[in-house]
Amino acid sequence: MVRRKIDIKLIANKSYRHTTFTKRRKGLMNKTEEFCKVSDSKGIVISFSDAGNCFCLGHPDVGSVLNNYLGDSSSAIATEAEKIIGDALESGKWVEAVKGLRLDGLDRVYVELENATRKLEALAAAKEETQSYGRRD
Amino acid sequence: MVRRKIDIKLIANKSYRHTTFTKRRKGLMNKTEEFCKVSDSKGIVISFSDAGNCFCLGHPDVGSVLNNYLGDSSSAIATEAEKIIGDALESGKWVEAVKGLRLDGLDRVYVELENATRKLEALAAAKEETQSYGRRD
DNA sequence: ATGGCTATTTATAACTC
DNA sequence: TGAGTTATAAATAGCCA
Numbered sequence: 058m059v060r061r062k063i064d065i066k067l068i069a070n071k072s073y074r075h076t077t078f079t080k081r082r083k084g085l086m087n088k089t090e091e092f093c094k095v096s097d098s099k100g101i102v103i104s105f106s107d108a109g110n111c112f113c114l115g116h117p118d119v120g121s122v123l124n125n126y127l128g129d130s131s132s133a134i135a136t137e138a139e140k141i142i143g144d145a146l147e148s149g150k151w152v153e154a155v156k157g158l159r160l161d162g163l164d165r166v167y168v169e170l171e172n173a174t175r176k177l178e179a180l181a182a183a184k185e186e187t188q189s190y191g192r193r194d
Numbered sequence: 195m196v197r198r199k200i201d202i203k204l205i206a207n208k209s210y211r212h213t214t215f216t217k218r219r220k221g222l223m224n225k226t227e228e229f230c231k232v233s234d235s236k237g238i239v240i241s242f243s244d245a246g247n248c249f250c251l252g253h254p255d256v257g258s259v260l261n262n263y264l265g266d267s268s269s270a271i272a273t274e275a276e277k278i279i280g281d282a283l284e285s286g287k288w289v290e291a292v293k294g295l296r297l298d299g300l301d302r303v304y305v306e307l308e309n310a311t312r313k314l315e316a317l318a319a320a321k322e323e324t325q326s327y328g329r330r331d
Numbered sequence: 332a333t334g335g336c337t338a339t340t341t342a343t344a345a346c347t348c
Numbered sequence: 349t350g351a352g353t354t355a356t357a358a359a360t361a362g363c364c365a
Contacts, residue, residue, distance in 0.1 A: 097211065098244055105259065198340090
């Protein structure tokens with residue numbers, strides 16, 4: 058964009074690419090902060106370099122904005138989840154239903170919870186058989 | 195920044211502020227996309243207007259980058275959660291431990307799961323007493 | 332509210348050390 | 349490598365239709 062205009066395409070030279078990444082990243086972060094300040098808005102930028110390094114900036118801060126964003130989904134999830142869990146405690150299939158919710162990123166957590174559920178059920182079944190399952194505290 | 199430089203502070207006039215919000219937002223989104231393309235990186239911008247409207251852009255797309263970001267935490271959470279859940283199935287206090295993990299945004303989900311756990315425990319306790327709790331399928 | 336239109340300010344590609 | 353310089357391109361504040 059300056060001494061000479063460049064095409065907006067992958068910069069082949071790796072070291073030049075990294076320089077550009079660093080420079081433009083700074084510019085983007087500054088611009089984001091300015092943008093938020095002048096317009097009384099909230100915002101975040103998250104960037105992963107080609108090497109997978111993560112850089113981020115948020116106004117007023119990353120966590121609150123991200124929670125805001127996730128919150129829209131989370132509160133919906135929470136509402137749905139409550140219903141699903143309530144229903145599913147009888148039907149026994151809440152995990153599958155919950156996994157159909159919006160935030161794919163939570164799947165790994167749900168997988169763990171599914172495992173946990175199975176273990177709980179297994180324990181409950183074992184308890185039912187043996188009557189020897191003690192209290193947890 | 196142009197016909198006249200402006201201070202980077204809240205623009206008092208509401209309609210001018212909104213105009214600036216719209217213009218700068220477009221600029222930020224474009225710049226983000228260019229930035230990602232030239233540097234072979236992944237990125238997202240999420241913006242909430244003063245009115246709370248949400249605008250976002252991601253390269254290659256919002257979901258994958260956000261999952262990437264959450265994934266770093268999620269996979270750590272998954273690993274920790276597996277251990278915690280494994281241990282806690284005996285100790286019975288996994289929810290508290292899980293809630294200490296990094297992603298505050300997930301708290302609402304955990305709250306639901308905590309509720310679910312309580313219900314499961316209540317049901318298990320009831321079953322223990324009555325022996326009448328049937329299988330779930 | 333939009334959608335241009337400049338006059339300027341910013342951002343930055345190429346360069347240098 | 350990074351850090352700084354500078355000539356240009358891009359973004360945009362203030363206007364106007």
